Amino acid sequence: MNRDKLLVVAIVALSLVAIAAHFSSSATEYGRNNHQWNGTSQFFGAADRHGSVSLFEYDLLSNQPGTMLLIIAPGEEYADAEIQACSDFLGAGNTIFIADDGRHSNKLLEQLGCSVSIVPARLMSIDRAFTHPDSILGYTERSDDMTEGVSAVVLNRPSYVTGGEALINTSILTWEEKNGNHVVDADENLTNYAIFSRDTVNNGTVYILSDPSIFINGMQSLDAEDNPRFILNVLETPEQILIDQVHCGSAGIAGAGSTAYLPYSGLLLEIIATVCSIACIIYLFYSKLF
Amino acid sequence: MMPKSGIMLVLAASILFIVLIVPFANSPILYDVQTSARTSHHTNPEVFGPDLTTTSDKLFADMQYLLDANEQIIHSIRARDFIAAIHEYEKYDEKTQQFNTLITNLGLSQSDIGTFANENVQNREIVYDIFIGSIRAEQLQNLEEMYEEQGDTAKAAAAREERRKTYEALSEKKGELIGVYRSLATISAHYQINDEAHLESIRSYDAYLRQVYYSLTGEVQEEPEEIVIPTADQAAGDEMGLSGILPDIEVNRDRIRIGFQLSPEQGRYGDQIQITGRMRGTDVAHRVINIYIDNQNWATATSSESGSFEVSALVEKNTPGVHAVYCYSGASYSDIQLFSVESSGSILTLDLEEEPLSNNFICRGTLRAGDTPVMNAPVELYVNNARKALLTTSEDGSYETVLTLPTGENTVQTVFQGQFRGFPIDPSRSNPISVKMGHNMALLKGILFFAGALIIVLVSVRLIFPGTITRSRGADDGSGPRDSMKPHHTIRPEPEPANPVVSPGIAFDDYLAHAQHNDWLNAIRVLYISLKETLISKRLLPRRRSLTHREVSRAFEHNEKSELLSAFMEAYEKIYYGRILPERQDPEMIAASWKSLLNTLGDSDHEP
Numbered sequence: 001m002n003r004d005k006l007l008v009v010a011i012v013a014l015s016l017v018a019i020a021a022h023f024s025s026s027a028t029e030y031g032r033n034n035h036q037w038n039g040t041s042q043f044f045g046a047a048d049r050h051g052s053v054s055l056f057e058y059d060l061l062s063n064q065p066g067t068m069l070l071i072i073a074p075g076e077e078y079a080d081a082e083i084q085a086c087s088d089f090l091g092a093g094n095t096i097f098i099a100d101d102g103r104h105s106n107k108l109l110e111q112l113g114c115s116v117s118i119v120p121a122r123l124m125s126i127d128r129a130f131t132h133p134d135s136i137l138g139y140t141e142r143s144d145d146m147t148e149g150v151s152a153v154v155l156n157r158p159s160y161v162t163g164g165e166a167l168i169n170t171s172i173l174t175w176e177e178k179n180g181n182h183v184v185d186a187d188e189n190l191t192n193y194a195i196f197s198r199d200t201v202n203n204g205t206v207y208i209l210s211d212p213s214i215f216i217n218g219m220q221s222l223d224a225e226d227n228p229r230f231i232l233n234v235l236e237t238p239e240q241i242l243i244d245q246v247h248c249g250s251a252g253i254a255g256a257g258s259t260a261y262l263p264y265s266g267l268l269l270e271i272i273a274t275v276c277s278i279a280c281i282i283y284l285f286y287s288k289l290f
Numbered sequence: 291m292m293p294k295s296g297i298m299l300v301l302a303a304s305i306l307f308i309v310l311i312v313p314f315a316n317s318p319i320l321y322d323v324q325t326s327a328r329t330s331h332h333t334n335p336e337v338f339g340p341d342l343t344t345t346s347d348k349l350f351a352d353m354q355y356l357l358d359a360n361e362q363i364i365h366s367i368r369a370r371d372f373i374a375a376i377h378e379y380e381k382y383d384e385k386t387q388q389f390n391t392l393i394t395n396l397g398l399s400q401s402d403i404g405t406f407a408n409e410n411v412q413n414r415e416i417v418y419d420i421f422i423g424s425i426r427a428e429q430l431q432n433l434e435e436m437y438e439e440q441g442d443t444a445k446a447a448a449a450r451e452e453r454r455k456t457y458e459a460l461s462e463k464k465g466e467l468i469g470v471y472r473s474l475a476t477i478s479a480h481y482q483i484n485d486e487a488h489l490e491s492i493r494s495y496d497a498y499l500r501q502v503y504y505s506l507t508g509e510v511q512e513e514p515e516e517i518v519i520p521t522a523d524q525a526a527g528d529e530m531g532l533s534g535i536l537p538d539i540e541v542n543r544d545r546i547r548i549g550f551q552l553s554p555e556q557g558r559y560g561d562q563i564q565i566t567g568r569m570r571g572t573d574v575a576h577r578v579i580n581i582y583i584d585n586q587n588w589a590t591a592t593s594s595e596s597g598s599f600e601v602s603a604l605v606e607k608n609t610p611g612v613h614a615v616y617c618y619s620g621a622s623y624s625d626i627q628l629f630s631v632e633s634s635g636s637i638l639t640l641d642l643e644e645e646p647l648s649n650n651f652i653c654r655g656t657l658r659a660g661d662t663p664v665m666n667a668p669v670e671l672y673v674n675n676a677r678k679a680l681l682t683t684s685e686d687g688s689y690e691t692v693l694t695l696p697t698g699e700n701t702v703q704t705v706f707q708g709q710f711r712g713f714p715i716d717p718s719r720s721n722p723i724s725v726k727m728g729h730n731m732a733l734l735k736g737i738l739f740f741a742g743a744l745i746i747v748l749v750s751v752r753l754i755f756p757g758t759i760t761r762s763r764g765a766d767d768g769s770g771p772r773d774s775m776k777p778h779h780t781i782r783p784e785p786e787p788a789n790p791v792v793s794p795g796i797a798f799d800d801y802l803a804h805a806q807h808n809d810w811l812n813a814i815r816v817l818y819i820s821l822k823e824t825l826i827s828k829r830l831l832p833r834r835r836s837l838t839h840r841e842v843s844r845a846f847e848h849n850e851k852s853e854l855l856s857a858f859m860e861a862y863e864k865i866y867y868g869r870i871l872p873e874r875q876d877p878e879m880i881a882a883s884w885k886s887l888l889n890t891l892g893d894s895d896h897e898p
Contacts, residue, residue: 029329029331030331037334037335037336038329038331038332038334073331101331124397126344126345126346126349126396126398127345127346128342129338129341129342130338130339130340130341130342131338131339131340131341131342131674131675131676132333132337132338132339134328134332134333134338135333135335135338135342137345156332156333156335157328157331157332157333171345171346172346172481173346173349173398173403175401181397181719182397182722183397183398183399183400183719184397184398184399184400184401184404185400186400188400188401189401190398190401190402190403212331213331213332216332218332218334218335218336219335221335222335222338276302276306
C-alpha cells in the first residue's frame with residue numbers, strides 16, 4: 001500500500017473513531033455506561049473490581065445471606081412482590097443501601113416498615129466545599145462502618161431524610177431553598193438536615209443516602225474531602241454487593257458489551273475533527289489534485 | 291493522484307463534514323449534558339468553582355468576636371481611657387462591617403443571623419453613643435470643676451446641668467443596651483455561642499453610670515449590686531429596665547430653652563421632614579441652630595427675630611429604627627425628639643450588553659426604593675460570587691461599568707447591601723445573569739465547515755467533470771512531493787479541444803503528426819475519440835457526450851475484445867490522465883492495439 005493510500009486510510013479511520021465516540025456515548029442520568037460527568041461508569045468500574053454482582057431479577061434475592069443490595073437512583077416504583085422480596089431479604093439479616101433523592105424509594109421504605117423517608121428538596125448551606133451553592137458539605141454525626149474514616153463529604157444538590165439514626169448531617173447553617181433565590185428568606189429556617197441515615201428493619205439494616213449524585217463520575221473525579229473514603233466504605237463492606245439493575249437509572253441503557261467508549265468524547269471529537277480536517281487540507285494541497 | 295484515491299478523499303472529507311455538523315443536528319441530549327452545567331438532579335462538578343473559605347466555623351467565630359467586643363470598650367470607658375476605647379471601637383466597627391458584608395454575600399440577611407447582624411449594628415451605635423456621651427460627660431465635669439475654681443458659679447451650674455442631661459442620655463443607653471443584649475443572647479444561644487462577655491459589659495456599664503451619678507450628686511459610692519437583666523416580661527412595665535437601679539436627679543431649668551417638632555415623625559428614604567421650632571429666653575434672634583440626628587448633623591437653621599426657626603431635612607442614609615434628634619445652639623440643647631425611619635423595599639436591576647468583537651460587557655442598571663431613585667449608593671458587582679467592583683449610583687439611581695468576562699460559564703450579579711451600608715432600604719440583588727464565554731471556537735468551526743464544503747465541491751466537480759477546473763500549478767513547477775517525481779520529459783501543450791474525428795484514417799494521421807512533435811496528450815486523445823466514435827457508430831456504445839473512458843472500458847469488460855481494448859485504454863489513461871510519456875516501444879504498441887481493435891470491429895479505414 002503506498003503512502004497516499006495509507007494517509008487516506010488513516011484519515012478515514014480517525015474520522016470513524018470520532019464518529020464512533022460521538023454516537024456510542026450514553027447520556028443517561030446515573031448510567032453505568034455513561035462516561036460523561038453525570039454517569040456512573042467510574043463507580044461501576046470500581047464496583048466490578050470489588051466483585052459486585054448485578055441483580056436483574058428480585059426473585060434472586062432469596063437465599064442470599066451476608067449480602068448488601070445497592071440501589072442507586074431508582075427510576076421507577078417497586079412492585080409489591082419486589083418489596084416483599086426486599087422484606088424477606090432484610091429478614092435474613094441482610095443490608096439494603098438506597099441512594100435516592102426522593103423520586104421512587106419512599107413507597108419501598110414505607111412498606112418495608114422503615115422509619116426513614118426521603119424528602120425531595122433543594123438544600124443550600126453556608127458550609128460548602130466550593131463556591132457553587134450545590135456543593136454543600138455533610139458532616140459525620142455518628143460512627144458506623146459506612147462512615148469510618150469519613151469526617152465530611154461533598155454533596156451535590158442533595159435532598160434530605162427524616163427518621164432513623166442520622167449518620168451524616170449538614171451543618172446548622174443549611175436551609176431548604178424554596179423560591180430559588182439562593183438566599184435565606186423569612187420562611188426558610190437554618191437548621192441541620194440529615195443526609196445519610198440508618199434504620200434497623202426486620203432484623204436487617206437499611207441505609208438511606210439522599211444524594212445519589214455522590215456516585216456520579218463528576219463527583220468521583222472531584223476527589224474532594226472524604227468522598228473517596230466513603231465510596232470505598234460502601235464497596236469494601238464485608239458483605240457481597242448486589243447492584244439493582246432492575247429499577248435504577250444505571251440500568252436499561254446501552255449493551256453490556258458496549259464498553260469501548262471514549263470519555264470526554266465531546267472534546268476529543270472536536271480535536272480529532274479539527275486535526276483530520278487540517279490533515280486533509282494539507283494533503284490535498286500537496287497532492288496536486290487541483 | 292489516481293481517481294480512486296480521490297474518491298476516498300471525498301469520502302474522508304464527507305465524513306469529517308458530517309462529524310462537524312452532526313453535533314448541531316443530532317443527539318442533542320448528549321451534547322446538552324456535555325456542555326450544560328447542571329441537570330435536574332445535580333450540578334456538573336466542573337463548575338463548582340474554587341474552594342470556599344467561609345464556613346460556619348468562621349461565621350460563628352465572627353459572631354463570638356462581636357459579642358465579646360463590648361466588654362473591652364466599656365471597660366476602657368469606665369477607666370476613662372478614651373484613646374483605648376476608640377481603638378477598640380474602630381476594630382469592632384470594622385469587624386461589624388465585614389460581618390455584615392459576609393452575611394449579605396452568603397444570603398443570610400433574612401435569617402436569624404441577619405437579625406443578629408442588625409442587632410449588632412444597633413449595639414454598635416449604642417456603644418458609639420455611650421463613647422461620645424462619656425467623653426462629653428468627662429469634658430463637662432472638667433469644665434464644671436474649672437468654673438468652680440474660678441468662682442463662676444453660674445457657668446459651673448450650666449455645665450453641671452449639661453452633665454446631668456448627658457447622664458440621663460447615658461442612662462437611657464443602658465436600657466437600649468439591655469434590649470439589644472436580649473435579642474443577641476437568644477440568637478447566640480441557638481448557635482451555642484457564649485454571651486457572657488457581652489453580659490459582663492452591661493454590668494461594667496452599670497458600674498460606670500453609678501460613678502457618673504455619684505460624681506453628680508456628691509453621694510458616697512456604695513458597693514455596686516450585681517445587675518440583673520430583667521426578662522422581656524419584666525421589662526414590659528419598665529421600658530428601659532432601669533427602675534430601682536438609678537435614682538432621678540433634680541433638674542435646673544433656668545436657661546435658654548429650645549423646643550422643636552418634626553413633621554412627620556416618621557419617614558422613609560427620600561422623604562422631606564419639616565423641622566420647626568422656637569428658642570425661648572433672651573437673645574434668641576438670628577442664632578444658628580444645629581439639628582443632629584444620632585450625633586450627626588442633619589440640618590442647620592437660623593432663628594428669626596422671635597427665635598422661631600424652620601428647616602427641612604432629607605431622609606437619606608439613616609438606618610431603619612428610632613433615631614434621636616436634638617438641636618443645640620451654643621451651650622443650649624433641646625430635648626430629644628424621636629424620629630423613626632421605616633425601611634423601604636428596593637429593586638436592583640442589571641442588564642448586560644455585549645460589546646462586539648470582544649469579551650467586554652457593559653453592565654448597567656438602576657437602584658430604586660419604590661419610585662425613588664437611590665443616589666450615591668454603593669452597588670457591588672459580583673462575577674461568579676467574587677466581588678469585582680464597587681459602583682456608586684448617580685442621581686437618577688443608575689450605575690454603569692464595563693466588565694471583561696473570562697472564558698467559561700459566568701454568573702454576573704449586582705448586590706446592594708441596604709441597611710448594612712447605612713441606608714433605610716432593604717438589601718436587594720439583581721437577577722443573576724449567566725453568560726457563557728466560549729473559546730471563540732465558532733470562527734474555527736465556521737472556517738472548517740466552509741473548508742470542508744469547499745473541498746467536497748471541488749473534488750466532486752474535478753472527478754465528475756475532469757478538466758473543467760484548471761490547475762493552479764503546472765506538473766513540473768510545484769514543490770510538493772509528487773512534483774519531485776520527474777517525468778521523462780514534459781508533455782506540452784495542454785490538450786486542444788478535440789475535433790470531431792470523421793474517420794479512423796484521419797485520426798491515425800493526426801496521431802502521427804502530434805507524436806512527431808512529442809504532443810502525446812493530443813496524439814492519444816485523437817485515437818481515443820476516433821475509437822469512441824467508431825464504437826458509437828457501431829451501436830456498441832450509447833451516444834452520450836459525458837461517456838468516460840472507464841465506462842467505455844466497462845462496456846467491454848466481458849467481451850472478447852476486452853484484452854485489446856484494455857491495452858489501449860491503459861495506455862490512454864497513463865498518458866492522458868497520468869501525463870506519463872510513453873516508453874520507447876509504447877507508440878508502436880498503441881498504434882498496434884488501436885489498429886487491431888478497429889480491425890475486429892470491421893473498420894479498416896485506418897491506414898494513412
